[in-house]
Amino acid sequence: MEKHYAVIGDPIEHSLSPRMHNAGYEALGIDAEYQRFHVKPSYLAEAVDGLCALGFSGWNVTLPHKEKVTSHLDTLTPQARRVGAVNTVKIHEGKRIGHNTDGDGFIRSVEGNLNGFKGKKAVLLGAGGASKGIALALSAQGMQVHILNRTPEKATVLVELIKHWGGTATSGKFAPGDWIEDVDLLVQTTSVGLRGEPFPFSVQGISEKALVVDIIFNPRETAFLQEAKKQGCRTLNGLGMLLYQGALAWEFWLGGQAPVEVMRQALYRAQS
Ligand SMILES: NC(=O)c1ccc[n+]([C@@H]2O[C@H](COP(=O)([O-])OP(=O)(O)OC[C@H]3O[C@@H](n4cnc5c(N)ncnc54)[C@H](OP(=O)(O)O)[C@@H]3O)[C@@H](O)[C@H]2O)c1
Incomplete structure (x- = not known):
């Protein structure tokens, strides 16, 4: 070779x-x-x-x-x-x-399903390593990023990092909120669902225009993605990012x- x-x-x-x-x-x-x-x-x-x-x-x-x-x-x-x-x-x-290449790989995996990024609203569930790469890449594309994490301090640190690089970001409670009605891109980046377990909260009432991504690819469709699909949203799993x-x-x-x-x-x- x-x-x-x-x-x-x-x-x-x-x-x-x-x-x-x-x-x-x-x-x-x-x-x-x-x-x-x-x-x-x-x-x-x-x-x-x-x-x-x-x-x-x-x-x-x-x-x-x-x-x-x-x-x-x-x-x-x-x-x-x-x-x-x-x-x-x-x-x-x-x-x-x-x-x-994680962040730009994520961007490539969703760009065909979003009509541009600039000025649109992304909500990220989770603030671990994967969320960090995705959040910075979405912010670099001009999206407003809202981060919800079980441990709120980690979401705050990520918001500061995004701002440090010139982006617009906020954090909020790890729960449904006003964001659910006008989110353009919802990204599930926590490890919840890897073993088939349900997500800690429901996305019932989510805007039908939202593209919902779960970056887990095994199982192919987490309970989280199944619920988003039932709500009428377009969905993608994490195979495209990989x-x-x-x-x-x-x-x-x-x-x-x-x-x-x-x-x-x-x-x-x-x-x-
Ligand atoms: N598709 C791809 O190419 C790709 C690439 C990388 C990762 N992934 C997947 O992304 C997921 C996360 O990876 P990572 O590297 O970011 O891991 P990580 O750095 O360990 O972060 C884990 C995240 O999950 C949250 N979390 C874990 N258990 C939770 C629970 N029971 N309830 C609520 N939140 C919980 C953590 O919240 P706390 O901060 O509160 O602990 C944290 O935000 C994994 O499933 C991994 O397989 C996919």
Whole structure:
């Protein structure tokens, strides 16, 4: 193999990224291989040095390393600096460049379903790592962002970060409120629903114009998404975000356009 890529994380065995990237290399006849490696937090520095020593051209980074890995890199792109987290590393002329494609991957996954972003209202449920990347990316597109989190202090910190980068953001109670009537984009970013459990509150009465996204992709349709669909909203799960963060990482590494449809089909196959 001429080029080697990987994803590192803990746990990592359920990662669908190798299936998606390897299907793309095969379709375009690229002499490359994408692997996954289980890296415990205490071995992160050694793992990064090891990937460099073994001649890897780049790798993805997933939980719990996205923030810690930044201190083992030479430089960060503006997207990674803004979020303070890295999901993609590229080796370029011997330098380790950290990038973040999560937020822009989310944007790509929803843009075909929204008639523009500027001046519209986004409500984010959750203020963890995924919410941070999505909130900053939506704000950079000119959306007004309202953040609701079970632990309100974390929503406040995220609002301040968005304002620091010039965006408009507010936070509120983790409950239904006035926002429900005029939200354009509602994004469920908490881990509630991963095990089939119901969401802590109902979105009954939500504006029918809202696009509702749950970034969980397994199960394919959480109870939260099922309820939004019953209310007449258009809905999307998190598979599109996974696909497009991968496509953007591909393009960062290899240039050109990633074979998005091939990668999407590989994800569908891996899920079935
Ligand atoms: N589609 C994709 O490509 C993609 C990418 C990244 C992540 N994800 C998914 O996104 C989800 C969150 O990931 P993350 O990295 O942001 O995790 P994280 O940093 O650990 O944040 C977890 C979030 O969930 C909230 N939460 C957890 N349990 C809750 C409960 N019982 N009730 C209310 N809120 C609760 C937390 O609230 P507190 O602050 O109050 O604890 C926090 O806001 C996961 O399901 C992950 O699989 C999907």
